[in-house]
Amino acid sequence: MIIVMKAGAAKKDMDEVLRCIKDLGYMAHVIHGTTRDVIGAIGDERGKSALQALETLHGVENIVPILQPYKLASLEVKKEASVIRISDDVAIGGTQVVIMAGPCSVESEEQIIASAVAVKKAGAHILRGGAFKPRTSPYSFQGLEEEGLKLLAKARDLTGLPFVTEVINPETAEMVAEYADILQIGARNSQNFALLKKVGQLRKPVLLKRGMAMTIQELLMSAEYIISEGNQSVILCERGIRTFETATRNTLDLSAIPVLKGKTHLPVVIDPSHGTGNHHYVAPMSYAAVAAGADGLIVEVHPDPEHASSDGAQSLKPDKFDIMMQKLRLFTEADGRTL
Numbered sequence: 001m002i003i004v005m006k007a008g009a010a011k012k013d014m015d016e017v018l019r020c021i022k023d024l025g026y027m028a029h030v031i032h033g034t035t036r037d038v039i040g041a042i043g044d045e046r047g048k049s050a051l052q053a054l055e056t057l058h059g060v061e062n063i064v065p066i067l068q069p070y071k072l073a074s075l076e077v078k079k080e081a082s083v084i085r086i087s088d089d090v091a092i093g094g095t096q097v098v099i100m101a102g103p104c105s106v107e108s109e110e111q112i113i114a115s116a117v118a119v120k121k122a123g124a125h126i127l128r129g130g131a132f133k134p135r136t137s138p139y140s141f142q143g144l145e146e147e148g149l150k151l152l153a154k155a156r157d158l159t160g161l162p163f164v165t166e167v168i169n170p171e172t173a174e175m176v177a178e179y180a181d182i183l184q185i186g187a188r189n190s191q192n193f194a195l196l197k198k199v200g201q202l203r204k205p206v207l208l209k210r211g212m213a214m215t216i217q218e219l220l221m222s223a224e225y226i227i228s229e230g231n232q233s234v235i236l237c238e239r240g241i242r243t244f245e246t247a248t249r250n251t252l253d254l255s256a257i258p259v260l261k262g263k264t265h266l267p268v269v270i271d272p273s274h275g276t277g278n279h280h281y282v283a284p285m286s287y288a289a290v291a292a293g294a295d296g297l298i299v300e301v302h303p304d305p306e307h308a309s310s311d312g313a314q315s316l317k318p319d320k321f322d323i324m325m326q327k328l329r330l331f332t333e334a335d336g337r338t339l
């Protein structure tokens with residue numbers, strides 16, 4: 001249920017409503033709006049008539065049910081787009097189209113520093129790089145782990161770029177969060193509910209990828225796991241789904257952008273690298289994503305893709321990324337946004 005407070009309701013009225021919600025065994029999530037605050041009361045649907053009675057409390061405007069199964073992620077609870085601040089000059093979900101770029105995996109100091117310098121020069125805002133790699137084969141490169149995180153931190157110190165990196169299990173999540181600016185939940189883990197709850201308890205923004213066989217509703221339910229634990233900073237990422245098509249690694253579902261925008265206040269970014277699996281298709285899909293309203297992109301860029309430890313075939317060389325960024329700037333400006 002959503003408890004809508006009157007415009008300008010007093011703090012003591014809000015506190016009383018929060019106390020009553022908790023007494024009824026519900027979790028209360030306050031969302032501050034521009035004119036009024038609303039409270040999402042989340043819990044067992046069976047107690048909703050008790051919640052309805054709170055309508056008589058001082059300062060309460062009205063109480064409305066949340067129709068969608070995802071609650072805190074829905075536009076019903078929060079109508080304004082969420083803008084997630086990453087650093088002083090980078091925020092995802094506003095008028096700036098945010099570009100995250102870098103290699104699939106951190107391989108060495110030289111490789112991650114060269115990547116960071118190159119993507120920064122081309123205009124990227126955030127560095128990407130995997131230190132823990134969830135590979136399909138146990139025999140493939142599994143990542144440099146904590147050493148990789150240290151190298152990412154070094155690249156951040158040198159370039160000023162915040163970084164996003166994947167977290168693959170609850171045991172290492174806190175350690176990754178000590179280094180990273182954004183925690184990535186990969187496609188293979190996006191319904192790992194123990195991991196979703198864990199990152200929900202941490203105070204770092206989360207980039208939640210859509211699983212390769214996940215519906216949009218399921219993606220929003222995974223976001224709900226994170227938000228309901230108290231972390232509202234969730235960025236959704238479409239990275240391609242499995243279809244019968246084999247010409248591309250995955251089928252990049254760009255329609256997910258307007259569909260999600262009609263259902264959630266959370267920002268939506270596109271991963272054209274995993275979405276297509278082929279560096280030739282990355283730039284066209286990036287332009288299309290921005291035209292369709294994506295809040296950002298996460299793109300694999302590698303200084304030497306032929307010798308990459310993972311995902312070389314879909315990684316752009318720095319010069320190609322630079323050209324793509326120049327053209328992307330035109331599409332972004334045509335849409336009245338900035339890059």
Ligand code: PEP
Nearest residue numbers: 104186187188209239274
């Ligand atoms: C990655 O970003 O390198 C990655 C493994 O992505 P996904 O989880 O989308 O496959």
Ligand code: MN
Nearest residue numbers: 104300310311
């Ligand atoms: Mn990859």
